[in-house]
Amino acid sequence: MNSEFKNESLLDFSQEANRTGQLKALELVQSQLGRQYDLIIGGKRLKSSKTFSSINPSKKSEIIGVFQQADLEQAAHAVDAATHAFEAWKRFSAQHRANILFQVAERLRARRLEMNAWMIFEVGKTWAEADADTAEAVDFCEFYAREALRYAESQPLTPFAGETNELFYIPLGAGVVISPWNFPCAILTGMTTAAFVAGNTVVLKPSSDSPAIAAFIMNILEESGLPPGVVNFVTGAGSVIGDAMVQNPKTRFVAFTGSKEAGVHIVEESSRLRPGQIWIKRVIAEMGGKDFIIVDEDADLDEALTGVIASAYGYQGQKCSACSRLILHEKIYSDFLQRLVEKTARIKVGPSTDPANYMGPVINENAMKSILQYIEIGKKEGKLVAGGGPADGEGFFIKPSIIADVSPSARIAREEIFGPVLTVLKAKNLDEAIHIANDNEYGLTGSVYGSNEGHLRKAKEECHVGNLYLNRKCTGALVGVHPFGGFNMSGTDSKAGGRDYLMLFTQAKVVSEKALISG
């Protein structure tokens, strides 16, 4: 009998032991930078004719690792390997699969500081952000392992005289997991482990901005006893091999997290029947957000200020749940904005290896260009009151920026920027604030700060987002506590870390046996 699921607690880096431990892990990982990694298909290490490098966004000249650029043939080979492995893996008991996943959790927990260090180097997460990412990955393993056992239990059906009826959740087949760089450990681990613990096999294609982190997880999966071919590791361009694997008729499902553009494209491509295909592909797509925080006239402004800073600038605003629209009641607009500008100006930006920095770099050059362009657009659409350009250093550093007095129809109020840029809008009252909040194609997260019970009740009913928070920040969903996923263009309405999630990786089979009449 397993203990009840509990979230991992986060490390407190003001404690000497944790601090020293993290520094040592950074040293260890630093000594391993620049290595070359192989594809892993059917348990075999393979090279490609081309490679690409992953770099440190805090220090552009530092190479994190060199990775294979898989070609189309290798992508097809990986789907074949997963298809082949499925025939054996689907017969493993749920208990056996869950045991492997408990092992994964244990090993990841034991190497937590090392995992954090890879994220600090490869994707510019600060210590605390990296640690939360690793903790979430451990949570996914612990949660989904328990869920697999729950789904394997006898399922309740209405009794029917003369028959024995049973319902089983069986796996789908071989699928492709396509993950983003922004939660390079947690989201990748969550999608991959949910798929295989439910009995499926996987081709894992991580983001080209975070392949070393993915390789670290792959190593843990292998060490935990996952049979060859159950998870295959394929690196390369999403638009080439990702596309090909999505289109492959042997692919039974796609689990994707990333941008709206790529997600919509994957949904479209998956829905087209290809020669030899005998199923309709299942697509689980978790996409972007344009998340909001509403501050009502009677809110605790200190609390709201803390929540806005954490939600807008934690991990440089590069969370799908990040607050990018701040909607202030007109009565507190000027006062709150002034305090926010002062607090924002004090945020330290710099290399994420230095724990004194609250913000590290943005992920890469394209992101930097795109965010700076949005700031330029914002300067025309509103009033720049904080930040507004690059910050000093060898990395992709951007000052935390605020653009105030923005109209709800402005581009910076409607499009996902995915960086440390906060758009501020004014509302006459809560009704107007909710209207502005909902008037967007996304529907991922939102927060409302206020003390009027009636207003909070109204917000609870009217705000159309998958994850609504009252009087707390709009980031930091916890596995099991806050099942996570959005509406509309934010995805296919799934809830990662929730009790419905594993069902997405299964299909239900019903067996009805009529009692034989003896004699």
Ligand code: NAD
């Ligand atoms: P992205 O869409 O650029 O890439 C995501 C993954 O898709 C990568 O592995 C990429 O290689 C692959 N890809 C790209 N084009 C593809 C194609 N044509 N076919 C197959 N695969 C393809 O996103 P990103 O920049 O890595 O991540 C940031 C985005 O992810 C943001 O929009 C953010 O809001 C979103 N996100 C959403 C959630 C959520 O839970 N809703 C969580 C995290 C991130």
